Amino acid sequence: xxxxxxxxxxxxxxxxxxxxxxxxxxxxxxxxxxxxxxxxxxxxxxxxxxxxxxxxxxxxxxxxxxxxxxxxxxxxxxxxxxxxxxxxxxxxxxxxxxxxxxxxxxxxxxxxxxxxxxxxxxxxxxxxxxxxxxxxxxxxxxxxxxxxxxxxxxxxxxxxxxxxxxxxxxxxxxxxxxxxxxxxxxxxxxxxxxxxxxxxxxxxxxxxxxxxxxxxxxxxxxxxxxxxxxxxxxxxxxxxxxxxxxxxxxxxxxxxxxxxxxxxxxxxxxxxxxxxxxxxxxxxxxxxxxxxxxxxxxxxxxxxxxxxxxxxxxxxxxxxxxxxxxxxxxxxxxxxxxxxxxxxxxxxxxxxxxxxxxxxxxxxxxxxxxxxxxxxxxxxxxxxxxxxxxxxxxxxxxxxxxxxxxxxxxxxxxxxxxxxxxx
Numbered sequence: 001x002x003x004x005x006x007x008x009x010x011x012x013x014x015x016x017x018x019x020x021x022x023x024x025x026x027x028x029x030x031x032x033x034x035x036x037x038x039x040x041x042x043x044x045x046x047x048x049x050x051x052x053x054x055x056x057x058x059x060x061x062x063x064x065x066x067x068x069x070x071x072x073x074x075x076x077x078x079x080x081x082x083x084x085x086x087x088x089x090x091x092x093x094x095x096x097x098x099x100x101x102x103x104x105x106x107x108x109x110x111x112x113x114x115x116x117x118x119x120x121x122x123x124x125x126x127x128x129x130x131x132x133x134x135x136x137x138x139x140x141x142x143x144x145x146x147x148x149x150x151x152x153x154x155x156x157x158x159x160x161x162x163x164x165x166x167x168x169x170x171x172x173x174x175x176x177x178x179x180x181x182x183x184x185x186x187x188x189x190x191x192x193x194x195x196x197x198x199x200x201x202x203x204x205x206x207x208x209x210x211x212x213x214x215x216x217x218x219x220x221x222x223x224x225x226x227x228x229x230x231x232x233x234x235x236x237x238x239x240x241x242x243x244x245x246x247x248x249x250x251x252x253x254x255x256x257x258x259x260x261x262x263x264x265x266x267x268x269x270x271x272x273x274x275x276x277x278x279x280x281x282x283x284x285x286x287x288x289x290x291x292x293x294x295x296x297x298x299x300x301x302x303x304x305x306x307x308x309x310x311x312x313x314x315x316x317x318x319x320x321x322x323x324x325x326x327x328x329x330x331x332x333x334x335x336x337x338x339x340x341x342x343x344x345x346x347x348x349x350x351x352x353x354x355x356x357x358x359x360x361x362x363x364x365x366x367x368x369x370x371x372x373x374x375x376x377x378x379x380x381x382x383x384x385x386x387x388x389x390x391x392x393x394x395x396x397x398x399x400x401x402x403x404x405x406x407x408x409x410x411x412x413x414x415x416x417x418x419x420x421x422x423x
Contacts (some may be wrong), residue, residue: 001020001370002017002392003399005372006376010198011105011199012199013200013202013212014202014374015201015212016070016201016202016371017206017208021203021204021367022098023204024092024093024095024202024203024204025086025091025202025204025367026090026091027089027107027200029088029199029201029375030194030197031081031084031194032084032195032197034080034168035085036163038188039085039173040177041176041185041203044134044137045189046077047076048060048125048129049064049118050074051129051132052281053119054118054119055112055113062074069110072093073093074090074111075090076090080168080170082230082232082311083229083231084231089111089115090368091111093107095204100326104214110219112218112219113418115154116193120186123187124182125182125185129135138177141170141173144171148251148255151249151255151415152255152328152413154169155245155255155413156245156411156412159245159413160410164311166233168335181420188317189265189371195223199370200215201374201375202364203367204372206251224344228230231310233312235264236263236312237263238261238408238409240249242410243410244412245393245413247416248415248417249417249418252418253301253321254416255415256300256316256317256318256320256328256412257328258315258316258317258329258411259313259314259409259410260300260314260316261312262313262403262407263312263392264406265406271309271388272378272391272399273308273393273399274403275399276353276356277403280339281305281335281339282335283304283315286351287304287328288335289303289305289316289335293318293331297327299321299327299328300319300320300321302318302319303319304317314407316332316390322417322418327414333409336404336407336409340401340407342397342401342404349395357389360385360389363385
């Protein structure tokens with residue numbers, strides 16, 4: 001893969017040249033420091049882009065045009081990345097060599113039309129389409145509690161630190177939804193276009209010169225530069241005493257969500273020993289949590305952990321019976337202590353490194369995940385895929401133990417199922 005970056009003033013154009021794929025994928029990312037009250041507005045705006053544009057004034061016309069571009073795939077998403085909120089536009093289209101000349105240019109023009117020429121009249125979005133999008137959003141927000149696994153994680157984060165951006169509900173908030181109208185949505189759209197930091201990634205078998213010409217032609221942004229904030233959240237010390245929060249739910253299974261703070265990690269520790277730590281601790285079917293809590297003691301239906309590196313966290317989630325709550329938490333704490341004491345084998349490390357290598361191989365098979373890797377290289381200085389391979393193989397047991405000693409259980413949230421058959 002050949003990586004080239006061009007600074008076009010108002011945005012950065014990142015080009016990744018590879019013969020690995022028959023398609024070309026474009027990711028246009030608008031990002032700004034996250035503001036809780038803006039999340040719902042941003043979500044609605046994302047959905048409005050998928051409804052229509054000035055030229056293609058219905059969802060049907062958008063779909064037809066995408067099909068005419070040899071089934072081009074267009075998607076939007078709104079996500080949080082540390083202290084930032086990111087609105088992403090994805091376009092995946094077959095390379096011209098498999099379709100026809102200038103098909104990629106037509107697809108870029110199509111993407112430009114959607115982003116820069118929304119379906120707006122007199123500085124207002126279409127009221128009927130907005131009502132449809134808001135209704136769909138309202139239904140999803142009202143149904144949040146029905147997804148007990150996701151709801152327990154949301155409630156845990158809110159208990160963990162209500163002032164942190166980690167606690168923000170990325171689905172949005174009903175109270176903010178009620179404030180959105182055709183006019184203020186368009187005002188917010190203009191603000192996003194004019195003030196957000198913008199990065200554009202293009203990956204595929206591309207001609208860099210032609211790609212550069214195309215984006216200069218169709219993406220004429222005039223972004224007003226703003227002061228940047230750190231991507232990583234503040235690295236805070238864990239609570240001296242664990243916070244325990246419980247809530248009841250009209251379900252049979254209880255859901256456990258636990259936040260463990262990772263305090264005082266270096267960049268190297270965060271990217272390498274911590275990754276292996278998590279695989280060994282709770283990252284799969286060979287992990288301590290799975291073997292101890294689920295297989296040996298049969299205390300849960302599911303259990304796993306994931307690192308949330310930009311937030312300095314390890315998140316543990318489990319499905320349990322209400323009666324097994326204390327035993328499960330005690331065993332999780334025991335597993336944390338075992339990791340601190342180095343009670344894992346060289347073979348555990350070997351398996352974890354093999355797991356990581358497989359993950360890298362899978363990453364190399366996905367255009368979107370390759371883009372994610374280059375994005376993180378740009379934002380927080382992570383390594384290339386090859387550098388990751390080399391550095392991970394050199395990680396030693398004592399480095400993992402050192403990281404384990406910096407991890408402490410901070411917040412425990414249990415969504416108790418009141419229909420539990422063992423009650």
